[in-house]
Amino acid sequence: MSETSRTSQPDETDAAGLTLQIKQFALSAGADVVGVADPHAWDEHVPEGHRPYDILPGTESVIVVGSRGPTAGAWRSPLHRVMEVNGYDFRNDAAIHRLADNIETQLGYKAIQAPGLPTGGHQPPFSMMLAAVLAGLGTRSLAANIILNPKFGLLYYSACFTTLKLEHDCMLEQDVCPHTMCVESYRRFGTTPCIAACPSDEGGCLDGSIDDDGRIDYSYYDRERCVSRAMNFGINSFQKALAQIVAEDDKDKQSTMVQSDFFSRSCSAITHYKESVAQCFECMRVCPIGRQERKLR
Ligand code: SF4
Ligand code: SF4
Structure with a gap:
């Protein structure tokens, strides 16, 4: 396929069909959720050099997938090392890799996996959390700023930049966190389940408040302390x-x-051998978001 035909874009109807096709492919490749963000949505959030089109010039779409890490059974195991070992098996990375290959080989547009790993300490070249929010897959929570999906709660995210123009999703209109149960808890006891599991004033990492409208008013997360405990x-x-x-x-x-x-x-x-990646899930263990999905026989 010539360079000219690669950079020409599908019309609106074709873009809608291709978007659906790509989302179905991502789901069949191991994603639990998938969304598409406008690469220019990053402009108001991050400095130059960290935007999708800085990393792949000509990026027209950012496809973001989210996958569950631990199984429902792993969450219930009394042996916490099960979560440590099985908590994160890179299913989202595998799905996004297959998706990028598929776009290049089947559709003839450039695609790369977004570089989410923290190659610069705690400052990765690209924020996967922001990608999940901009693709409409979740919102920031009081628990370590983890992006919670309304259906599954905690998910692991990967993204792919492509020069193919797809239909872009909108951000969620409704905050996922705090859950109504947590708003009630805050009003009665001045805390939420996640903050109570790891309170900053008792040596933990979390603090926060909820306003009269039931929205996050203030949040505090001690990342350094959390990393030293959880990783x-x-x-x-x-x-x-x-x-x-x-x-x-x-x-x-x-x-x-x-x-x-x-x-x-x-x-x-x-070495990404199936071993320790994270050792603490306590703020998520008590979170009601996504719990329904983990209720099995
Ligand atoms: S992962 Fe553990 S240490 Fe980190 S905020 Fe959650 S409960 Fe606290
Ligand atoms: S426990 Fe409640 S307040 Fe904490 S992250 Fe989950 S929904 Fe948000």
């Missing part, structure tokens, strides 16, 4: 352990450190 195994722990191992002169002790549970779990986490 003990990963790049940081690997770097820390490696420096200690290299500096150890006693060969027997060094060997023990290499074989240790801590170093093994750190290695597993950074």
Whole structure:
């Protein structure tokens, strides 16, 4: 296919049909939800260099998929390491990779997976949370700013930029958080389930308030504290352990450190082996959003 035909765009009717087709493909590839955002919707939220068309010039659409991580059974397991190990299996990444391939090979438009990983510390080149909001898949919550989907609650998101112009979805009009039950809880007890699970004034990470209209008025999230509790195994722990191992002169002790549970779990986490990614789900465990989807026999 020539470059000219690649950059020509479908008319409105064809765009509607292609949007439907792409959404169905994403769902069959492992997504639980899928939305399409206008790449210029980023303009008012992020600085230059972090917008979709900065990363793929000519981007016309941003397709965002969300997938559930842990199964309903995993949420109910009394062994919390089940969530740690099975909490996040990159199903959303697999779905978006297949989708990008499909757009390029079947439709002849450029497509890339959005770079969501934090290559710059806590400042990823592209915010997957913002992508989910702009694609109409969820809204920010009082629990660590996690984007909650109205049907599933916590989801893991991936996105794809493409030069194909599709129909764009609108953002949700209704906030997902706080749930009516949480508004009631706040009015009666001055707290919500997530904040009560991890209150900042008792050494936790969360605080917030709800206004008279039942909307988030103020929210506080101590990200550094949360990361040190919820993500003990990963790049940081690997770097820390490696420096200690290299500096150890006693060969027997060094060997023990290499074989240790801590170093093994750190290695597993950074190699995307099915191991520790997150170790704390407590604010989400108590959240009523999406609970219905996890009620099985
Ligand atoms: S993930 Fe854990 S540590 Fe982080 S805010 Fe939620 S309850 Fe607190
Ligand atoms: S428990 Fe869930 S719905 Fe309720 S305030 Fe916290 S995040 Fe929002």
